[in-house]
Ligand SMILES: Nc1ncnc2c1ncn2[C@@H]1O[C@H](COP(=O)(O)OP(=O)(O)OP(=O)(O)O)[C@@H](O)[C@H]1O
């Protein structure tokens with residue numbers, strides 16, 4: 001050994017956290033030319049010598065161990081899917097979010113690039129002394145010699161179906177009597193949705209009551225997506241499969257367009273946009289940072305309607321003209337159709353769109369266009385931050401405080417942190433933007449780590465809406481038991497008379513938010529999560545919003561059997577009813593997770609609202625941010641009180657932001673706007689500061705609170721979570737980890753300021769039948785700290801006592817649930 005590039009370090013695709021490492025393999029002569037770090041390979045791994053797929057993390061000349069290495073068996077990729085930069089990000093993700101190398105790789109590269117490897121076998125044309133083979137080996141050779149059909153051979157040697165054939169087959173390969181070849185198939189075909197319709201002669205099938213419901217619905221609507229069918233009838237996909245087996249229903253795939261940009265009819269040039277004075281000042285400052293070519297961070301802090309988008313457009317245009325690339329991240333693509341449409345008109349084919357509601361095929365196509373440099377503007381949601389763009393001049397994150405930028409499953413990264421890494425590699429600028437920045441970001445802008453640019457005025461001097469708080473306690477005392485206060489109702493009437501539009505906000509979907517029994521006074525809860533169920537009138541079912549469990553509305557209490565159930569609380573469906581009752585002529589558009597199940601629903605509905613096909617848009621927080629409807633002059637918050645008291649340290653920040661932003665949807669055009677916030681806690685300072693749209697003061701209050709209670713940005717916070725079907729196991733696991741940490745600090749003689757809270761049950765103690773506990777650690781996120789967390793996870797995953805307990809570590813995420 002010692003020749004150039006003879007050793008490859010490989011991380012395995014299915015590695016458990018405790019043995020995730022780079023393993024050395026020999027690179028056979030035939031692969032030496034083409035194999036590079038970032039490609040995937042087949043190797044044999046572990047005691048069983050299982051054939052597994054792995055990622056080459058680096059290539060070196062010698063691993064220095066002097067051991068005899070196993071060879072790489074096959075190379076999967078013909079070109080590298082990751083750039084050197086993304087490979088570095090993969091290492092970074094592993095260290096900072098406690099995932100495996102391959103978890104990180106999977107996140108950075110679209111799923112469609114996962115290959116399904118098919119192995120084929122053929123006899124080698126040599127003389128074989130059959131009497132020296134074992135009977136099992138001889139059987140295989142005999143079969144191969146007489147069979148020509150490749151499919152027959154594949155079936156015979158399908159190791160999953162005939163595991164006993166694996167060993168003799170491997171022996172034959174080792175002895176050189178059988179040759180193994182691989183063919184790779186893409187997992188992805190063209191994009192399609194699964195639809196269901198009634199099959200011919202379905203009337204003859206014998207059906208269970210649940211199956212009947214599905215059939216009745218299909219009789220009404222002809223065809224529906226399987227997802228929608230499940231929602232409306234409360235059945236599972238299995239029931240639909242049973243219906244197929246009975247030949248009552250047929251399921252088919254319906255193709256969906258693969259062109260992400262759609263047709264671009266009009267074109268405009270960014271040159272036609274003229275920035276106003278304030279916007280120009282921000283633009284100049286931002287461009288000076290980009291031109292300096294050094295990694296930097298900046299916050300564009302601009303009130304709602306100040307025209308941050310125009311600044312983005314100009315910045316991106318200038319960056320392209322410098323020959324560099326630009327990325328623009330948004331919290332959720334379906335909620336920003338207006339922004340995407342605007343960019344299409346301005347930049348056309350230079351844009352690549354990356355987000356989770358694209359089909360895998362579409363994502364692969366976009367990924368390739370970016371990698372080849374054909375698309376130099378990437379627009380997308382969280383995972384678009386991994387796009388293989390090179391020479392990035394700017395990464396813009398709009399509404400940077402939004403929760404969706406933080407992943408809450410492995411790898412648990414925040415797009416902002418990854419963007420900082422990428423700007424570091426590229427000498428680019430990270431530009432964060434919002435009217436209500438996260439506390440962390442504003443703190444860094446105040447303390448000099450980020451540059452700060454401010455837009456204080458609305459574009460064209462439109463005025464910020466006048467906001468009023470309405471005390472619902474008084475309303476009730478004065479005999480108004482409607483969901484709408486008299487004030488809001490009057491304003492709504494006037495708005496409609498003026499032919500203007502209104503937005504109503506509420507943070508609960510469904511009809512009523514909980515159901516309880518008048519006899520035993522118990523709430524009706526989800527049997528798996530122990531959380532109150534919500535009544536949905538449209539499908540007449542009780543639903544759990546956490547796990548999706550649904551229950552028939554048979555109107556008996558599962559606890560005592562009484563049929564005196566009472567529903568209370570308010571959901572979007574009930575508000576819709578009430579508003580329709582008061583304003584029979586108003587055209588109402590309801591937007592929540594139940595009305596927007598289809599992928600293009602948002603875009604169409606927002607467009608219809610923009611065209612004034614509706615008068616009132618009513619919905620959950622999805623309608624609160626980023627939208628621009630100049631004819632909206634009234635915003636009403638039906639109720640948001642619950643959001644203030646979720647128990648998460650960010651609940652004030654989130655509520656303040658939501659209220660300020662939703663109020664900011666009002667009066668964006670030439671007509672002045674107003675907003676009304678209904679509440680039972682009218683004196684709460686967060687509501688009052690939001691009504692004043694006074695972020696600066698909110699920041700002062702909130703940062704003082706974070707400092708005294710020690711929460712980010714004053715420290716980092718790491719949640720170690722445990723989940724198990726048995727509560728005692730979750731508790732034991734959490735105790736074990738607590739002790740392990742104490743022991744670790746003692747034996748390694750490390751010492752850093754750290755506070756532990758708990759272990760204690762999570763706010764939602766049970767979800768989907770799993771008991772959940774957590775340990776909260778407050779500390780600085782240093783290398784030493786991460787080493788400790790890494791040791792905790794390794795020890796835990798190695799410990800057979802806790803096989804059934806799931807553990808995770810999450811840094812600076814929400815601790816709310
Ligand atoms: N320089 C400009 N030229 C023409 N129109 C502009 C300009 N700047 C802003 N506008 C218009 O002003 C309105 C508000 O701008 P925009 O939606 O970008 O605000 P924003 O800062 O993103 O607000 P929010 O934070 O509330 O989403 C839009 O209708 C936009 O077209």
Ligand SMILES: [Zn+2]
Nearest residue numbers: 526529544547
């Ligand atoms: Zn549930």
